[in-house]
Amino acid sequence: xxxxxxxxxxxxxxxxxxxxxxxxxxxxxxxxxxxxxxxxxxxxxxxxxxxxxxxxxxxxxxxxxxxxxxxxxxxxxxxxxxxxxxxxxxxxxxxxxxxxxxxxxxxxxxxxxxxxxxxxxxxxxxxxxxxxxxxxxxxxxxxxxxxxxxxxxxxxxxxxxxxxxxxxxxxxxxxxxxxxxxxxxxxxxxxxxxxxxxxxxxxxxxxxxxxxxxxxxxxxxxxxxxxxxxxxxxxxxxxxxxxxxxxxxxxxxxxxxxxxxxxxxxxx
Amino acid sequence: xxxxxxxxxxxxxxxxxxxxxxxxxxxxxxxxxxxxxxxxxxxxxxxxxxxxxxxxxxxxxxxxxxxxxxxxxxxxxxxxxxxxxxxxxxxxxxxxxxxxxxxxxxxxxxxxxxxxxxxxxxxxxxxxxxxxxxxxxxxxxxxxxxxxxxxxxxxxxxxxxxxxxxxxxxxxxxxxxxxxxxxxxxxxxxxxxxxxxxxxxxxxxxxxxxxxxxxxxxxxxxxxxxxxxxxxxxxxxxxxxxxxxxxxxxxxxxxxxxxxxxxxxxxxxxxxxxxxxxxxxxxxxxxxxxxxxxxxxxxxxxxxxxxxxxxxxxxxxxxxxxxxxxxxxxxxxxxxxxxxxxxxxxxxxxxxxxxxxxxxxxxxxxxxxxxxxxxxxxxxxxxxxxxxx
Amino acid sequence: xxxxxxxxxxxxxxxxxxxxxxxxxxxxxxxxxxxxxxxxxxxxxxxxxxxxxxxxxxxxxxxxxxxxxxxxxxxxxxxxxxxxxxxxxxxxxxxxxxxxxxxxxxxxxxxxxxxxxxxxxxxxxxxxxxxxxxxxxxxxxxxxxxxxxxxxxxxxxxxxxxxxxxxxxxxxxxxxxxxxxxxxxxxxxxxxxxxxxxxxxxxxxxxxxxxxxxxxxxxxxxxxxxxxxxxxxxxxxxxxxxxxxxxxxxxxxxxxxxxxxxxxxxxxxxxxxxxxxxxxxxxxxxxxxxxxxxx
Numbered sequence: 001x002x003x004x005x006x007x008x009x010x011x012x013x014x015x016x017x018x019x020x021x022x023x024x025x026x027x028x029x030x031x032x033x034x035x036x037x038x039x040x041x042x043x044x045x046x047x048x049x050x051x052x053x054x055x056x057x058x059x060x061x062x063x064x065x066x067x068x069x070x071x072x073x074x075x076x077x078x079x080x081x082x083x084x085x086x087x088x089x090x091x092x093x094x095x096x097x098x099x100x101x102x103x104x105x106x107x108x109x110x111x112x113x114x115x116x117x118x119x120x121x122x123x124x125x126x127x128x129x130x131x132x133x134x135x136x137x138x139x140x141x142x143x144x145x146x147x148x149x150x151x152x153x154x155x156x157x158x159x160x161x162x163x164x165x166x167x168x169x170x171x172x173x174x175x176x177x178x179x180x181x182x183x184x185x186x187x188x189x190x191x192x193x194x195x196x197x198x199x200x201x202x203x204x205x206x207x208x209x210x211x212x213x214x215x216x217x218x219x220x221x222x223x224x225x226x227x228x229x230x231x232x233x234x235x236x237x238x239x240x241x242x243x244x245x246x247x248x249x250x251x252x253x254x255x256x257x258x259x260x261x262x263x264x265x266x267x268x
Numbered sequence: 269x270x271x272x273x274x275x276x277x278x279x280x281x282x283x284x285x286x287x288x289x290x291x292x293x294x295x296x297x298x299x300x301x302x303x304x305x306x307x308x309x310x311x312x313x314x315x316x317x318x319x320x321x322x323x324x325x326x327x328x329x330x331x332x333x334x335x336x337x338x339x340x341x342x343x344x345x346x347x348x349x350x351x352x353x354x355x356x357x358x359x360x361x362x363x364x365x366x367x368x369x370x371x372x373x374x375x376x377x378x379x380x381x382x383x384x385x386x387x388x389x390x391x392x393x394x395x396x397x398x399x400x401x402x403x404x405x406x407x408x409x410x411x412x413x414x415x416x417x418x419x420x421x422x423x424x425x426x427x428x429x430x431x432x433x434x435x436x437x438x439x440x441x442x443x444x445x446x447x448x449x450x451x452x453x454x455x456x457x458x459x460x461x462x463x464x465x466x467x468x469x470x471x472x473x474x475x476x477x478x479x480x481x482x483x484x485x486x487x488x489x490x491x492x493x494x495x496x497x498x499x500x501x502x503x504x505x506x507x508x509x510x511x512x513x514x515x516x517x518x519x520x521x522x523x524x525x526x527x528x529x530x531x532x533x534x535x536x537x538x539x540x541x542x543x544x545x546x547x548x549x550x551x552x553x554x555x556x557x558x559x560x561x562x563x564x565x566x567x568x569x570x571x572x573x574x575x576x577x578x579x580x581x582x583x584x585x586x587x588x589x590x591x592x593x594x595x596x597x598x599x600x601x602x603x604x605x606x607x608x609x610x611x612x613x614x615x616x617x618x619x620x621x622x623x624x625x626x627x628x629x630x631x632x633x634x635x636x637x638x639x640x641x642x643x644x645x646x647x648x649x650x651x652x653x654x655x656x657x
Numbered sequence: 658x659x660x661x662x663x664x665x666x667x668x669x670x671x672x673x674x675x676x677x678x679x680x681x682x683x684x685x686x687x688x689x690x691x692x693x694x695x696x697x698x699x700x701x702x703x704x705x706x707x708x709x710x711x712x713x714x715x716x717x718x719x720x721x722x723x724x725x726x727x728x729x730x731x732x733x734x735x736x737x738x739x740x741x742x743x744x745x746x747x748x749x750x751x752x753x754x755x756x757x758x759x760x761x762x763x764x765x766x767x768x769x770x771x772x773x774x775x776x777x778x779x780x781x782x783x784x785x786x787x788x789x790x791x792x793x794x795x796x797x798x799x800x801x802x803x804x805x806x807x808x809x810x811x812x813x814x815x816x817x818x819x820x821x822x823x824x825x826x827x828x829x830x831x832x833x834x835x836x837x838x839x840x841x842x843x844x845x846x847x848x849x850x851x852x853x854x855x856x857x858x859x860x861x862x863x864x865x866x867x868x869x870x871x872x873x874x875x876x877x878x879x880x881x882x883x884x885x886x887x888x889x890x891x892x893x894x895x896x897x898x899x900x901x902x903x904x905x906x907x908x909x910x911x912x913x914x915x916x917x918x919x920x921x922x923x924x925x926x927x928x929x930x931x932x933x934x935x936x937x938x939x940x941x942x943x944x945x946x947x948x949x950x951x952x
Contacts (some may be wrong), residue, residue, distance in 0.1 A: 007859055008760075015756050015769070018749075022776055025787035025827070028797055032790055040790050043800035067824050086677035093665050094658045102682075109686055111880075113888025113932060115905050119925045120689035123918060143685045165665070166321060167354040169550045171368035171419055175667030181371075185358050204780040206891045207905075211912065221781045227786055227895055239783045250778040254771065257896075 026221050026243060031154060033236040040233040052233040055180055059234065065222035068134065069203055072218055075138035075201040076145055082195060083142070084149025085187070091150075108145035114207030117143050122212050132214025140212040141202050149194040155191035189260055196253060270295040270332035271345075271422035271455035273318060273454065278327030280313055280479075287313045287320050289479045290327070295457065295472075297332075297422075303459040304466040305476035306401045306502075311459040313479075315425050320344045328525065332422055345385040347416035352432070353408055355400045361387070362396040368419035386414040389448065413448065416521040417423035423455045428463065442469055463503055467491070475499045495537040497629050500550040504655050507556075507595050509549045509568075521628045523549060527590035541630060547624050551626040553583065553598035559620035566626075569618045570595045575611050582611065589616065662834075683747045697923035701916075728907055735904035738818055738933065739886040742825045746882050747875065749826060750833040754782035754874075755867070757834075758841035759849065777831045785895045788824045789815070792896065816898040824896040829885045833878035840874025841867060876943035883939075904928060 032040045032126040036047040056062060087106060091099070109117060122132060130136060160183070168178040207222045213221055219238075225236050273295040288310050295301045305309035316322040316515035318329060320341035329336040331345055345564050347368075361371075365383040374382075387393050388412035395403070400411060409429060416424055428446075430438045436479035446469050449456045460466050466473045467487040474484040475498070483495040501508060512532055521541060525531040527542035533549050535541055559567065570586030581600040588595050597619055662671035698714045722728050757766050776784065791798050792814035799811035814820045844867060852862045868875070893903035909929065911921030939945075 004859070011752060011756055011760060018753050019769075019772060021827075022773070022830075023848045025784065025925070026776060026779065029783070029787035029790055039793070039795060040882060041793060041796050042790075043795075043797050072706055083272060083677045086674040088661065089666070090674055090678050094661050096658050098658075105682055105686065111884065111932075111936070112682070113905075113928060115885055115888050115890055115908065116693075116929050119908070119912070119922065120693040121685075123922060124689035124692045124913070126918075127692075139685060140744050143681075146681055151951075154751075159869075161352070161354065163350050163352055163354040164356060166341070167348070167356075168367070168371075170319060170321075170346070170348045171371065171415065172342050173367070173371040174342060176670060177371045179666060179670060182356060190887055200778070204782075206782055207888065210909070220780060223780075223782050224787070224891060224894060227789065232281075235786065238787065239780075242783060243779050246778045246780075249776055250775055 004201040005146055023157045029236055030240045030243065033233055033240045035233065038232060040231065040236050052237045055232065055234040056237040059194070062219075062238065065217040065219045068216050069219040072137045072141065073199045074204040075134065076142050077198055077251065079138060080140040080146040080149050080198050081191070082193055084198075085153055085191070087146065087150040088153035088157050091154060107147060107152065112144070114205070115211060118208040118211030121208075132174075132212050133216050134163060135211040136214070137209050137216070137218065140208045141205050142238075144208070145198050145201050152194040153187060153190050156187055160186055193253075193257070197250075200249070240257055269297070269422055269453070271453075272330075272332060273423055273455060273457065274333070275314075275318075276328040278314075278317060278324045278329065279318060280310075280322065281325040287479050288317070288324075291481055292327075293474065293484065294479065295455060297455055300446070300456045300471045301458065302466040302470040302576040303457070303476055304437070304461070304463055304472045304473050304503075306461055308478075309476040310479040311476050312427060314476075315427055315457065315459055317349070318423070319346050319348050319425050322346075323406070330648045340526050345422040346425055347419050347421035347423075349412050349416055349427065349429045351427045351429065352428075353412045355408055355411060355415070357399075357401055359400065361392070361398050361400055364400055364411055364417045365418050367415065372419075377582070380562065381406050382418055383414070386417055389451070390444075393405070393492075398618065401605060405433055406441065409433065409441060410444075413445075415450075417452065417454075418635070421454065423457060424449075426456060426458045429458075431460075431462070438465075445469065452632055467503070475502060477502070493536045494550070494627060497548055497550075497632065499625055500536075505553050505596060505598075506550045507553065509593065511547055511549050513543055513545045513547050514540055514627075515543050520623065521547070521591065523547060523628065524531075525549070528568060528588065529566070529590075530624035531626075532596075533628040534624055536627045537629050539632070540631050541628065546631040548629050548631050550629065551621050553596045554581075555621045555625040556619040557598045557599065557615050557621070561618045563618075563620055565620050566616050566623065568595060569616060570597070570616065572613055572615045574613065584611070586617070595619070604627055632643045659790050659814045668855045693922045696919050697926045701919045710802070716797055718920050719927070721920060722924065722927065731902055731907060732904050732927070734818070735887055738822060741882050741883045742822050742829075742886040743879050745822065746826045746830055747837075747879060750826055750830055750878070754834050754837040754841055754871075755863075757838050758844075759843055759846065773831060773834065781828055782891050782895070784828055784894050784945075785824050788827055792820050792823070815896060816900060818897075820896040821893050821901055821903070824892045825886050825889060828889070828892055829882050830926040832885060836874040836877035836881070837871055838874070840871035840877075844870045871946045872943045876939050876945045880936045880939050883935050886934060888928060 006163075029040075031042050033052055034048050034050070034170065035045055036051070037044070038154055091103065091106075118140050118218055120153055121136055121143065123237055125131075125139075135229040158262055164182055165178055168182050169175070173181065203218075204220060205218075206224065217225070219242075223235060273293075274316065275291055275293040275549065277288065278288060278291050286619055291314070303314060305311050313458065317324050318331075320336065320339065336344060351353070356367065357369070362383050363524075365386055366374075366379040368384060369379045383396065384393075387396060390413055390438065392407060392410050392414070395407065395411075400408060403411065412429070429445075430441050433441060442465060447458055457468070458470065463621060467490070472484060472486050473490055475482045477498050483490060483499045485495075490499060490503050494503065497508075500506050505555070507530065509525060511525040511528070514522040514524050514530070516522075516535060519534050521535050523531040523533065533551070541547060556568070559565075561567070561569075569589045570584075571589055572584055572586050574585040576583040576585070581598050585599040586595045586597060587593070659675060661669060662674055665671075666674065697718055697728070698716065700717060701713060713909065722732060757769055761769060790796055793799075794811050794813060794815070798814065799808075801810045814823075848866055848870075849862060852866050888905060889903065890905045890909065893901070893906055897906075899905060904924070906926045906930070908921050911917050911924060915921075
């Protein structure tokens with residue numbers, strides 16, 4: 001039927017358009033970095049320049065925000081990863097009728113809008129005299145990032161053969177030795193992935209951060225505020241750099257993940 | 269080194285379910301001891317009790333005459349070879365073997381000495397630096413053994429270690445395990461559902477069913493003098509005929525086989541048989557041979573239903589003309605060539621046997637393994653409890 | 658439960674696990690939420706008035722929303738727009754999910770998925786910003802449209818809801834594509850072939866065979882998209898205008914411009930209730946359970 005063929009062609013056409021739709025804005029934004037025009041755009045093209053990179057490098061506010069983002073991300077790693085591991089171990093070990101309820105509670109931060117997490121964190125710590133800043137940002141972000149860590153660790157933990165724990169104990173290891181020498185090394189790949197994801201999630205978070213960041217800024221908050229006040233293509237320059245770094249990161253991560261998946265098939 | 273193991277009135281319950289009925293057992297130091305029984309009989313549970321993974325609901329475990337109550341797994345003088353081996357996949361062979369020593373704080377040089385020596389013992393020299401994932405099934409098996417031996421246990425517990433291996437490898441490993449046991453003098457407690465293995469390797473075997481030990485004895489005794497109907501039917505092949513005792517004279521028992529006529533056999537087991545009591549006569553296929561219809565002694569007429577040629581012998585599946593029960597007969601060199609050529613389905617033959625070869629046991633309803641399905645069928649409640657030594 | 662932990666990990670480690678889990682669930686997840694609800698039920702008081710006669714539980718903060726015309730309008734507009742965004746995202750994502758799951762070869766699908774994921778590693782702010790540039794009054798979209806002669810004067814895309822909704826669809830599309838893709842993927846190819854073989858056209862095949870099977874995925878995608886849209890701050894902030902404020906922006910104002918945290922807490926709680934309500938509604942309509950919402 002030719003209508004079938006038309007639809008099939010239409011679908012492929014649609015997919016192509018879709019990907020153009022997906023990438024075009026980013027390409028345009030990247031291109032605007034090099035346009036010598038005060039307002040970031042590609043039309044009209046006023047000449048090619050690199051001066052916006054210079055302006056970006058000179059922006060003290062940006063460097064401070066970047067530093068804050070890194071500090072917060074590190075803090076989130078320190079808080080969320082142990083919590084995520086602990087939760088995964090807990091869920092893997094315990095059987096109880098309360099488990100479904102606990103599981104729902106554990107996943108709830110993932111389903112709660114970011115702004116609500118930010119608001120509740122802000123309100124809670126006010127009574128202790130702690131107001132918005134790096135500390136609250138770390139806590140607010142870690143609240144839901146810990147759940148992501150838990151999911152990633154659990155995925156790996158579920159494939160663990162618990163007979164090995166018994167073997168370790170049988171050979172004389174204490175429970176701590178078993179954990180440190182058998183279980184933890186097994187979890188390492190998941191821990192690395194979880195750490196990377198946690199770091200990135202923290203770095204790019206906006207909704208929650210906005211409410212708990214106080215007078216400090218993180219990079220995302222900084223970019224957003226720049227767009228609304230004081231917009232120049234320097235923002236595009238920052239965007240382009242971030243895109244390149246992210247794509248590099250993503251490529252490395254994906255390659256590593258595929259290699260891990262291939263190794264999993266061999267039964268490690 | 270005292271590697272004796274003693275179970276003192278051990279009971280294991282999981283909720284309402286009793287996995288191990290009251291059991292007492294003594295295993296000698298340096299003995300190769302097997303637990304044999306169908307799936308679910310409780311042999312793995314007993315192994316877990318000895319190793320410390322399970323705490324018995326009642327009773328005591330002694331290893332080397334020391335009570336093991338309150339002693340956790342990682343402090344017992346036992347080591348276990350798991351069914352799926354449980355080698356540590358992220359470690360090399362060396363690291364696996366040395367693990368038990370490492371957690372005890374033994375220094376690196378000494379550890380390496382021990383693992384090199386053990387690798388030689390299990391014929392895997394040079395494989396030390398390899399990752400365990402690179403090894404074949406048989407090689408992994410040997411690493412598991414070396415790893416367990418490294419901690420110098422007094423008792424080695426083996427949980428169906430050969431079940432995952434192919435036939436040739438299994439036979440090879442049987443010999444190796446036996447050799448290692450003799451060389452090291454460690455008590456081996458071996459569990460399996462494969463009677464060939466158990467009978468072949470062990471000094472003594474405990475036959476188990478449904479949480480109870482039916483009999484503990486050396487392989488030959490188990491085969492020739494089974495103590496219960498279960499052991500008689502489970503170990504080796506056996507034909508099972510129901511009859512009623514007429515009278516006993518010493519060991520010899522005369523039985524009324526109903527439609528099968530008068531039968532005779534040898535009393536086994538510790539129970540005394542009384543006249544008129546219901547009993548079971550067990551006669552093995554290899555003890556039956558064709559006789560003339562007028563010959564003296566017990567006779568069974570069977571109609572051949574199938575002929576299985578097995579090379580060195582012929583297995584006949586027959587059905588008793590008088591009662592319709594099945595009778596399996598194994599014929600070998602006592603067949604003349606002409607007789608062998610004429611065996612055919614539908615043919616009727618009369619089989620006889622020497623009463624000294626047939627075992628008579630009380631019909632106490634002990635569980636029996638169904639020939640066709642391989643399932644354990646509970647008879648009426650068993651008479652004596654499994655308290656044997 | 659603690660006994661099981663201790664049996665496996667030993668006393669100290671088990672304590673550490675329970676402590677970490679407790680801190681997280683109690684101090685970071687539950688108590689702040691409860692506190693937020695409590696705040697929403699109290700009036701905004703000066704420090705001096707706390708503990709005094711005015712400090713009592715009241716629903717006044719909630720009443721404010723319904724009495725304030727502007728806020729009420731914005732609240733309902735947010736709901737309505739989020740629903741539209743969800744439907745739009747679903748419409749845009751469905752063909753792509755279908756293509757990935759059933760039409761593309763495994764290699765094409767793998768490549769497409771990789772291409773899909775890359776933009777989503779990039780910051781939501783930057784992606785929204787890129788639309789800002791396109792939709793700008795003097796931006797490329799206007800230029801191209803004028804060049805093609807379709808319009809005479811540039812359109813103000815960035816005023817009103819249009820720009821915001823387009824931005825949201827762009828921002829959250831992955832959260833719809835993946836669940837729907839996963840759901841369609843599990844459909845047996847032969848069912849589609851059978852339907853075609855029996856004479857069903859494309860529309861009917863999808864309506865009667867594919868969509869019912871993909872329901873859990875569609876439900877998951879809708880829930881996630883709606884919640885992201887309703888709770889979105891970045892997109893309306895960057896792409897919106899004063900005339901098209903989003904509910905989250907009002908909440909923000911209560912905290913950082915009005916200084917009335919109690920009021921803000923009430924509005925925030927309403928947003929939470931809205932999201933949970935939508936989620937329950939979808940789960941009921943589509944008959945899916947919490948377990949189906951797997952990422």
